Amino acid sequence: MAEMQIKVADIQQLTTGIKKFEFEAVDGGELPEWQPGAHLIFVLDAHLHNSYSLSGDPTERGKYVTAVLREENGAGGSKHMHDKVSVGDVLTVQGPNNNFPLAEDAKSHLLIAGGIGITPMLAMGRHLKASGANVHLHYCTKSPEETAYMDEVKAVFGDDLTFHHDGGDPANGIKLGDVLKTPADGAHLYICGPGGLLNAAREAASHWPDGSVHFELFASAKAPGEAPAAAPDGDHEFEIELKVTGKTFTVPTDKTIMEVLWDNDVEVMYACEEGWCGNCKTGLLGGAVDHRDEYLDDAERENHIQVCISRAAPGETKLILDI
Ligand code: FES
Structure with missing residues (x-):
């Protein structure tokens, strides 16, 4: 993937655990354009790549803005950003x-953000409000003090905003069953936050129309190259055929498809290696898949696979990939 360098222009502490970072082009010029929902992958060192969503205004070409939650138990990327990155550094x-991405043809947009999951939602809100779209944000945090971007969120969403402060107990938080009970005609739902909220919201929205629920998980990234999680019982060896190059490789029980591709010098984009960031999305032309990711929706699973984590389904001997 193409890399570029950006300079840290400003850093602000938003809450005790969250810092906001602003970046500008090293030459002070315009930065590549982006759309709401987009993220940057920060290459912090050879073994530490972290994805952070952009929260600024997509029409403002002079800067990128993101926010980073300091994760004590993460792989170290967020601690690096908090503790080692200073104004003037080039990353x-x-x-x-x-x-x-937003579904531009949606009649309305319902956004649910949990904690640091507000970052892409803020950019979405700026775009949707500027274009006169019908949007409402539910923003779930522990307390007002631990709510990043409080004033900015209020300014962007105005009355189309509901805060849910649970005091640390999800039972006191958003009532997903009520909020998601009846999807409005043509509505699309976007969920971004930690796994617990994401899974609960997806379950509460399981009756929404196919393709109308979009989500992005915010969780600790791990360092590329770390050993994969232990294979669940029953994993078996299978083949992958690369349709474009005509090559076939064997995926053993102790390797992921992505690792086999890397071993054979096939380039694959990645960030999380855990099935949630979406980067390793690969076209699927044949074979039954055991989808283990958090990223693809049901429609996408028909013809895509996240090669960092998913495997051939039990009994399947070969997957055909569109690479
Ligand atoms: S690398 Fe993130 S989903 Fe595969």
């Missing part, structure tokens, strides 16, 4: 890429 990034 290497990949992107912007967008795995969480």
Whole structure:
């Protein structure tokens, strides 16, 4: 993936655990354009790549803005951003890429953000409000003090905003069953936040029309090259055929498809290696898949696979990939 360098222009502490970073082009010029939902992958060192969503105004070409939650138990990327990055530093990034785009043909947009998951939602809100779209944001945090971008969110969304402060107990938080009970005609739902909220919201919206629910998980990235999680019982060896190059490789039980592709010098985009960032999305031309990702929706699973984590379904001997 193409890389570029950007310079840290400003850093602000938004809450005790969240810092906002502003970046500008090293030459002070315009930065590559992006759409709401997009993220940058920060190449912090050879073994630490972290994705952070852009929260600024997509029409403002002079700067990128993001916010980073300091994760004590993460792979170290967020701690690096919090503790080692200063104004004036030049960082290497990949992107912007967008795995969480708005559905421009939606009649209305319902946004649910949990904690630091507000970052892409803020950019979405700026765009949707500027274009006169029908939008409402539910913003879930522990308390007003731990709510990043409080004033900015209010300014962007105005009355189309509901805060849910749960005091640390999700039982006191957003009532997803009520909020998602009846999808409005043509509505699309966007969810961004930690896994617990994401899974609960997806379950509460399981009756929404196919293709109308979009989500992005915010979780600790791990360092590329770390050992994959132990294979669940029953994983079996299978083949992958690369339709474009005509090559066939064997995926053993102790390797992912992505690792086999890397071993054979096939380039694959990646960030999380855990099935949630979307970067390794690959076209699927044949074979039954055991989808283990958090990223693809049901329609996309017909002809795509996240090669960092998903495998051939039990009994399947070969997957045909569109690479
Ligand atoms: S690398 Fe993130 S989904 Fe595969």
